[in-house]
Amino acid sequence: MNAEATSRVLDRIDGLRDELVAALADAIAIRSVNPTYPDQDYDDLVGGESEVAGLLAGLYREAGAETELFGEAPGRDNVVGVLRGSGGGRSLIFNGHVDVVPADDPAQWTHPPFTAYVDGTHVWGRGSVDMKGGLIAQAFAAKALRQAGVRLRGDLVLQGVAGEENLEHHMGTSAVLERGFTAEGAIIAEPTGALSPLTVMPATPGVLIMRISVTGRSAHAAMRARMRAEPADDPVAASAIDAALRIHDALRRLEDEWVEGRVDPLFEKGQFTIGLDVIDGGARGSRNVAFIPDETTLDYAIFYPPAAQLSEIQSEIVQTVAGVAKRDPWLRANPPRIDWPMHYPGGRTDRDHPFTRMVCLARERATLDTPFAGAPDVRPFPSATDLTWFTAAGIPAVGLGPGALTMAHSVDERCAIDELVCAARTYAVAAIEWCGAE
Numbered sequence: 001m002n003a004e005a006t007s008r009v010l011d012r013i014d015g016l017r018d019e020l021v022a023a024l025a026d027a028i029a030i031r032s033v034n035p036t037y038p039d040q041d042y043d044d045l046v047g048g049e050s051e052v053a054g055l056l057a058g059l060y061r062e063a064g065a066e067t068e069l070f071g072e073a074p075g076r077d078n079v080v081g082v083l084r085g086s087g088g089g090r091s092l093i094f095n096g097h098v099d100v101v102p103a104d105d106p107a108q109w110t111h112p113p114f115t116a117y118v119d120g121t122h123v124w125g126r127g128s129v130d131m132k133g134g135l136i137a138q139a140f141a142a143k144a145l146r147q148a149g150v151r152l153r154g155d156l157v158l159q160g161v162a163g164e165e166n167l168e169h170h171m172g173t174s175a176v177l178e179r180g181f182t183a184e185g186a187i188i189a190e191p192t193g194a195l196s197p198l199t200v201m202p203a204t205p206g207v208l209i210m211r212i213s214v215t216g217r218s219a220h221a222a223m224r225a226r227m228r229a230e231p232a233d234d235p236v237a238a239s240a241i242d243a244a245l246r247i248h249d250a251l252r253r254l255e256d257e258w259v260e261g262r263v264d265p266l267f268e269k270g271q272f273t274i275g276l277d278v279i280d281g282g283a284r285g286s287r288n289v290a291f292i293p294d295e296t297t298l299d300y301a302i303f304y305p306p307a308a309q310l311s312e313i314q315s316e317i318v319q320t321v322a323g324v325a326k327r328d329p330w331l332r333a334n335p336p337r338i339d340w341p342m343h344y345p346g347g348r349t350d351r352d353h354p355f356t357r358m359v360c361l362a363r364e365r366a367t368l369d370t371p372f373a374g375a376p377d378v379r380p381f382p383s384a385t386d387l388t389w390f391t392a393a394g395i396p397a398v399g400l401g402p403g404a405l406t407m408a409h410s411v412d413e414r415c416a417i418d419e420l421v422c423a424a425r426t427y428a429v430a431a432i433e434w435c436g437a438e
């Protein structure tokens with residue numbers, strides 16, 4: 001029964017190709033830039049997310065779903081569509097975010113970022129890849145099921161959430177789950193094109209932001225010779241930059257140790273890192289080479305294994321910093337301060353989990369006789385995603401969506417139409433396989 005239903009639905013999706021592209025173009029034309037994204041004008045942008053949610057609600061209704069729009073802030077709606085199953089099957093979530101990142105300088109774009117441009121092979125525009133393409137493909141998978149007369153046994157829950165681009169899961173995916181829209185598996189339509197398109201991504205690393213603040217003692221720059229000759233805990237001067245770099249050296253060695261010491265079978269070796277991304281330092285009074293610097297901050301982005309405990313990662317880092325301070329007279333007397341401004345836990349679903357295996361199989365079946373044929377690549381997301389909140393709620397989840405990861409957030413973002421269609425095909429096959437069909 002499934003094979004026959006599957007081929008009917010896949011035919012329908014191919015027939016809906018132009019309609020899918022047109023719907024994506026409509027979605028891109030809505031400037032749903034996350035209004036709380038850094039350096040954005042909230043009042044100017046708020047409302048775009050609700051508009052996209054409204055567009056999706058229309059598509060979900062065409063698929064026969066009951067829909068609900070609700071938000072944690074005015075103009076920032078989430079949308080959920082529930083396609084009720086006939087009973088006796090497993091339920092499934094299709095999830096994606098309706099917000100996008102800013103387009104930066106529109107003049108750099110070949111085509112204006114919020115006027116979807118369609119050529120023979122691609123849909124261009126902000127959000128074509130991240131991730132209106134995936135959201136629209138999910139909606140069209142549901143629509144094709146309906147048009148092909150395939151009724152699922154389990155419920156299919158379609159989710160379009162606000163706020164993801166600024167990590168506001170509390171008003172997006174977490175709010176939707178808390179409202180009771182859960183299921184027994186979730187496919188997140190983030191773009192997963194990596195080494196090959198439509199990669200299956202069953203894990204997301206933990207992300208931790210750390211700031212280390214080091215103080216020194218300022219003096220005329222010419223005091224450096226005396227400072228070097230007289231290391232002491234009460235010196236004539238102490239360079240906060242020198243001290244900060246001693247700490248950074250130790251953290252770099254720890255990062256090297258992580259290559260062998262912090263591993264996860266879903267990740268390649270060396271994917272867990274302690275990266276120094278911003279340095280700010282100098283003399284408090286005057287950022288000027290005439291002074292020995294008395295303050296320095298180091299900002300790190302740390303990617304750690306999703307199965308590791310946050311406290312364990314933090315304490316390893318704190319001990320490494322403390323080890324440097326213990327051996328250093330100035331730092332012993334003036335201990336560096338460590339703050340953790342942001343944390344986003346990771347999540348994972350085993351490669352051998354029945355849900356991951358089902359999605360791999362669905363992708364393989366859906367792409368037969370297409371340029372994407374073959375067993376899918378399986379690898380983790382490189383960064384934070386909503387996958388975290390599904391696995392934290394006990395819901396197996398994987399990412400799979402159209403578009404290359406390198407296109408996300410970039411100028412001239414564009415998505416291959418063949419990939420959009422193959423993503424929709426994969427979602428439909430996954431729904432039939434997981435939920436069952438009659």
Ligand SMILES: [Zn+2]
Binds near residue numbers: 097
């Ligand atoms: Zn995204």
